Amino acid sequence: MGTDGARALLERAGTLTLQTGNLLNWGCLRKKCPATPGEEVRDCIQKTLTEWSSKIGQDLNQEILEVLECTVAQAIEKINPEERDELKVSAKLFIVGSNSSSIRDAVDLACSALGVAQLDSVIIAPPPVEDGTSLSLEYLQPYWQELENLVQNKKIVAIGTSDLDKTLLEQLYLWAQVKPSSNQVNLASCCVMPPDLTAFAKQFDIQLLTHNDPKELLCEASFQEVLQESIQNTKAHEWIPLWLLRYSVIVKSRGIIKSKGYIMQAKRNAS
DSSP states (O other), rough: OOHHHHHHHHHHHEEEEEEOOGGGGGGGHOOOOOHHHHHHHHHHHHHHHHHHHHTTOOOOOOOOEEEEEOOOOGOOOOGGGGGGGGEEEEEEEEEEEEEOOHHHHHHHHHHHHHOOHHHEEEEOOOOOOOTTTTOOOHHHHHHHHHHHHHHHHHSSSEEEEEEEHHHHHHHHHOOSSOOOOOEEEEEETTTOOOOHHHHHHHHHHHHEEEOOOOOOSHHHHHHHHHHHHOOOOGGGGGGGEEEEEEEEEEEETTTTEEEEEEEEEEOOOOO
């Protein structure tokens, strides 16, 4: 059982980075179609943790790492540089702990995992706001500025938003230096696109997309539960997810998905 070794490493690490690799390479996921995006994320994290922990030796004198990298080696798939121009690499970033500096870490790790210099598009899901507080431009600004820096540094080509109504999208558009190229609308919240949002998006050439992600794709309690189940880590409650990034690699000419996966990072709060 590798869980003893994995548990020992987790108890001494400060950061955990998890990469599922290309889910299309996972035979087990092909047989089972999760009903919701939330179930898919949970399933992928659990399988990655279980697979990773089974490969960890029980030698407790092994090198102690501050940052643990948890991956399924056989599923990792970098993009062939010769094929890069034929592919579109898109990502949606979910900030779990409200910290705008996480955005750079997430994009850097995604580029490294896929072996590319830049991502073609990144959509950011609004970070969680405190109860009783509504989403505002002031709240979004530090996150958008971080994305703008990455566009200026050629790490991202286009940036977009998710779940903004017409008023907030207009405020962001007028304020931003790098304008949003897209805005995702949740199918669960509206069957028909709001006319005012449609008109504004058409006027300023913002692509309206649909999605079915829950408001919280991965919450703290859910991640801790998966950690506990996968590794029987008695200190799972100390681990807090920071962000989750879902990427897809699409063949432009054929519109088919070549690769899809998740990357996430969590930190241990041992206080």
